[in-house]
Amino acid sequence: MLTNTVTMTTVEIAELTGKAHKNVLADARKVIEMIGGLKSQPSSLGYSEATYTNKQNKEHPMLVLDKHLTFTLITGYDTGLRHNVVGRWIELEQVANPAFAAQAITETLNELQARVNAMAPAYDEHVRKGRTVGYSWREACRLADIDHPDKLLAVLVSLGRARKTTQGHTQLHPDYERDGFIKTLKPSNLVVSKNGGHLFKITSKGLTEWLKAKAEEMNTAVAFAGVDRWGRPIK
Incomplete structure (x- = not known):
């Protein structure tokens, strides 16, 4: 021993x-x-x-x-x-x-x-x-311990950090690509249909320096997005 x-x-x-x-x-x-x-x-x-x-x-x-x-x-x-x-x-x-x-x-x-x-x-x-x-949105969130990827994306949309296109695809703000956190995909890219309709992939830098670095903050934002101004759950 x-x-x-x-x-x-x-x-x-x-x-x-x-x-x-x-x-x-x-x-x-x-x-x-x-x-x-x-x-x-x-x-x-x-x-x-x-x-x-x-x-x-x-x-x-x-x-x-x-x-x-x-x-x-x-x-x-x-x-x-x-x-x-x-x-x-x-x-x-x-x-x-x-x-x-x-x-x-x-x-x-x-x-x-x-x-x-x-x-x-x-x-x-x-x-x-x-x-x-690159990683898909859900895969990257899983690796970063993000609890609710879809809800987080909805929060980003509400904050103007992401948007839905007329075709129903999701785009992230150009700042994220500028910072090296994502790679953008064209709507015609065959990967998009397998990527949840998201027009982006998360890079290694995006995983470690964005999602993992701010996981706690993001999970809190998602939690509070589900309550009203008095802190009561929105049903």
Whole structure:
């Protein structure tokens, strides 16, 4: 049984992968945000904030990650880089827990590598979809923990941030495209009919920097849209 907790910093992950630490740190923060990490108790989510001193003797921020979060992060890296990190993790576990025998280490390394490799295609598809095809409105809202996508869209229409066309399609305000949150679709695009009649797709940036960032505010807006001026439910 493993008795000592093992962690890995973003600085060490950067060294193992050859990536710039600022990029690894940004990747880690993005992963944490996507799993709902920007909440009140970060320690319960497998990471903690810390600092390190660079060669110029200046302090910079870093993150300390647990096993689950470390492996989630490196799922987005290529096989060679993942292998380096997993291998280092096994070494750390062996030091922290001497009973972790060499044969068990090899078997665990192979098993973990297989699991990470198996997860990679799904992760890559998620990233590809966000960068190229985009997410449908309902899919993006689901990923962002938006409770009522259709009601939220109705609120946006009422606020002038979206509109219904004469053909019954839904368009979002041009500001959202300017900010990189959506990709617009033409009414003739065959995707529109499968997209709930919406003339837009949500980008990866739109998912993380708009919907997820404002999910709580949006859910509140939808809740209050369903009450009258005295706070009574509208039926």
